[in-house]
Amino acid sequence: MAALIECEDVWKIYRVGDVEVQALRGLSLTIEQGEFVAIMGSSGSGKSTLMNILGCLDQPTKGRYRLNGIEAGNLKPDQLAGIRNQQIGFVFQSFNLIPRTSALENAQLPLFYRGLPLKEQRAQAAAALGRVGLQGREHHYPTQLSGGQQQRVAIARALVTSPSLLLADEPTGNLDTQSSQEIMKILETLNRDEGITIILVTHEVDVAAYATREIVIKDGQVLSDRVTKARPTAIPVGV
């Protein structure tokens, strides 16, 4: 079976006026289904740029990016939207919940664009909230939730579609140590028990420690790439 993620000589070049910024410079990378990858690197090294390409929010200037064998570089905006909806979940540093909209409705959002019947949308979103420990908070608005709880709503929103890939760009960046640990434990459990591939960007070593593989980026290229832990078995429990 092909790897989940295959980057080959990926370049991303931004042009601001006359200045050319090479955010990614021929980066190559392969990530298998079920991995938990921490991406580290100094500020401006190109981590978010890479995440955007991996998440099909953006496309490489040069080079190839295949997700589940699909060449994402040639797709049109609506096709990319379809892939994001079907295969990818996002968790952002700043939570990015829709304001004045309940936790349930926020978690429901990806299903809304799948055109699922309303009842099913609600049931699945409620289940996702349950998985991040937010049962009973379905009708709370973002302003009525703590930062950690808001981020958990965001995780529920990301996993409500059962994506194969979960991308988290500094998910604990706005959280205290306690909440960070809670969030990381949830992600760890999702990876271990449900086999969801997780790629996470962080500046913190103890956050990166939850991952099974650590990739360091420098100047838009992979500086180092090492397995830090034995990967949890790919064989589902009970077989």
Next chain:
Amino acid sequence: MSAFVWLTILTALRILARNRMRAGLTMLGIVIGVAAVIAMVSIGEGAKRAVQAQIATMGTNVIVIFPGVTSASGVRGSQGSAMTLTVSDALDLKKRIPLLADTGWAKRDVMQIIYGNRNWNGPINGISPSYLTIRDWSFTSGGPFTQTDLESAARVALIGQTIVGNLFEPGEEPVGAVIRIKNVPFHVIGVLAPKGQSAQGADQDDVIFIPFSTAERKVFGTSFIGSVGAMFGSTDQVEDLPMAAEQIREVLRSRHRIQAEQEDDFTIRTQVDIGKVQEGTSETLTMMLFAIASVSLLVGGIGIMNILLVSVTERTREIGVRMAVGAKRRHIVMQFLIEAMTLSLVGGLLGIVLGIAGAKLTTLIAGWPTIISGNVILLAFFFSLVVGLFFGLYPANKAARLNPIEALRYE
């Protein structure tokens, strides 16, 4: 898709309810525009219906022929200024034109009428008995005079309600009374049922009818014997009116020996023509209404567009999030279009309610008749929808063309 549309409408309503003040101000243009149109169309329709009712009092399928030429503007020299039409014209028309069910004639003059110690200056009409049936006159008491009365120049009179009111005591029975017209005694044999105002605004009940021959010989004086003030014809079918009018014209031209290049020395008007003149004025009114409506809907639409552009900017991050979780362009477009249409529709509905209330109030306060037509309401509804759609299109497309990464980063 239907769950999507439904939820989007709910969301739009929620946003609207949250920003009630802002939404209200945005909708104001549409509310006022729609309300003005509904109210004014209702008043216009009411007035039109009233005019139609007045035209109906002329009789059924009536053709009127005046002596003399009418200028293009419709201004006519006073009746009797030309003496070109005669009783024999009227009789000959009936003989030669099968389409005409009947013809009648009349000649009028204002004279003093005396009853007891009261007097009144009213129009005396010498008429043929057929005139009464052509013009659909009916009676509240007594009845018409006959052909025999006409031939014997009987001194009998039919009087209208205004005359009754001015000459008789309330409750007094006019039939059987003797009134004096220019000192000639007349027996009142019938009281005419009221007709109210004519389409031109004249009081049709201020009238006295006497046999044409009596009028000629005993009241009006003997000059121009045989000439009439106006002739009347009627057809069985309203569709026959234009054809009958044309045939009347041909017969009269040949009887009056008018050369091909000469103008008619008479004027023909059918009931349909008279209705058209009235419709013409209400059409001008309608045009003005639509001008007002278009301007206010335009202003309302621009208001909606403006507020939506603000909304798109305010909610850039939200749009980014929606795109990240898989919203396609059409989803974003739909969302903002539905918001725009919700605004314009709610505005339209408020306008409809306000317009109906305005029309009802006009009837209540000014006493004008108003008719609220379902078509206008439907049209207003439809137009507010179209305004929302049209002016929502630009902001919606602007939102859908946002770059998801930039939208997510937007501060």
